[in-house]
Amino acid sequence: MDDEIILPGRLSEACGVCGGFADDQPLAFLTCFSLYALQHRGQESAGIVAGPGEGRKMWLKKGMGLVSDVFPDSADLKGIVCRLAVGHVRYSYGEGGRSPENSQPLKLRYRHGELAVAHNGHLLNSAELREELERQGAIFQTDTDSELLAHMVARQGSSNLEEALADVVPRLKGAFAFIVTDGHKVIGLRDGYGFRPLSLASIDGDGYFMASETCAFDTIGARFIRDLEPGEMVVLDEEGMHSRRVLDNSCPKLCVFEYIYFARPDSNLQGRNVHLVRRELGRQLAREHPVKADIVSGVPDSSIAAASGFAEEAGLPYEMGLVKNRYIGRTFIKPTQKMREEGVDIKLNPVRKIVEGKRVVLVDDSIVRGTTSVKLIKIMRRAGASEVHLRISSPPVKGSCFYGIDIPDARDLIAYNRPVEEIPSVTGADSVGYLSMERTVEAVGLPAVELCRACFTGDYPLIND
Ligand code: AMP
Helix, strand or coil: CCCCCCCCCCCEECCEEEEEEECCCCHHHHHHHHHHHCHHHCCCEEEEEEECCHHHCCEEEEEECCHHHHCCCHHHHHHCCCCEEEEEEECEECCCCCCHHHCCCEEEEECCEEEEEEEEEEECCHHHHHHHHHHCCCCCCCCCHHHHHHHHHHHHCCCCHHHHHHHHHHHCCEEEEEEEECCCCEEEEECCCCCCCCEEEEECCCEEEEECCCHHHHHHCCEEEEECCCCEEEEEECCEEEEEECCCCCCCCEEHHHHHHHCCCCCEECCEEHHHHHHHHHHHHHHHCCCCCCEEEECCCCCHHHHHHHHHHHCCCECCCEEECCCCCCCCCCCCHHHHHHHHHHHEEECHHHHCCCEEEEEECCCCCCHHHHHHHHHHHHCCCCEEEEEECCCCCCCCCCCCCCCCCHHHCCCCCCCHHHHHHHHCCCEEEECCHHHHHHHHCCCHHHEECHHHHCCCCCCCC
């Protein structure tokens, strides 16, 4: 029976995963450092599983909070004797996602031993698969897609994890980058579209490491080898590394939002450096939406690169018109609109001496609900800016994301069912310019058909196919 796909609910995960296999390496420690590098991908919980430990059981530590909260004495991790480790940072959103039991990696026991799973992404058919398993008597302790995969592997029956995974993953519909271990091997898996990134590196010539982003490799001195192909399963074990295709990958769709906002600027995705792509997005934006102004400022941190590209192309000075308080957490995911607005006030402050009396081009990477833009225009005017021109280095976000990026329901989006011409009056800006889809794709440098652009175009892979 084919699994029916229905539009998923809003419980999703936009996480970071990593893990590797190596002899003579402090792998739990290296995994912890990689998690630090991936912290921007999730701040709700962090965890590491390592093994095989005493009695061949895997060691696990995880908890709510930042990597530094969960592993305050990371140097102690050097003492953990292990040949493999898997790590996870979690960012959940949607209804009821935040709870300690959903923290990962998820470690379970099944008849062939132990199994640990770390997941980044979102399955579209998880409700159906879960219901099917529950009808067969499965008891779930978490809301995660990781637990779903673990149940499917356990039921598949094979003691060979690689075979079991290859057998069950074709039933998963959606976006996923999994790292799974049974204490003997570490297996990385990307869905056939490759929505979420996952890359491979070597460690000191005697081991391998995988991570959601290449910035994690730099942190631990691992050497980048390549990105996993969509639909590819990479197995790391005492034999080294081998790989096989387990899902059709004729239609790659890497998430364009990774380039625009989500990934770290020092990461490379598909060989393209995120910072350079963002700078090019800014340059294209300046060409498409030029404006007479005195200075260009970016909304820190994710828009600095685009703002510098804009300034360069426009021949205007780039100025630090806004300062970000780096000790404040995310305002984007606060539960109420009032809290989100207050959050912007605490997080971002204008430099009055810079913006006073100036015509300011304010560059941001995206407008989602509009909370940030509306607030920032007011803040800039209060600081004395004579004009504020908002420039956005991506197209209008018109739809939610079902593949693991936190974008609210379409109805909450400022550009949903609203012509672009109305955005200046809604935000209070003197003018607003969004980068066109065509120029966005050009700046990224990959063929348009190889990018998931669903939140901009409404053309959802797997749902509209
Ligand atoms: P909003 O205030 O809702 O319009 O959100 C837009 C702001 O949040 C921009 O400054 C973006 O850099 C940032 N942003 C965009 N997408 C996300 C996301 N998925 N998670 C967190 N922040 C985001």
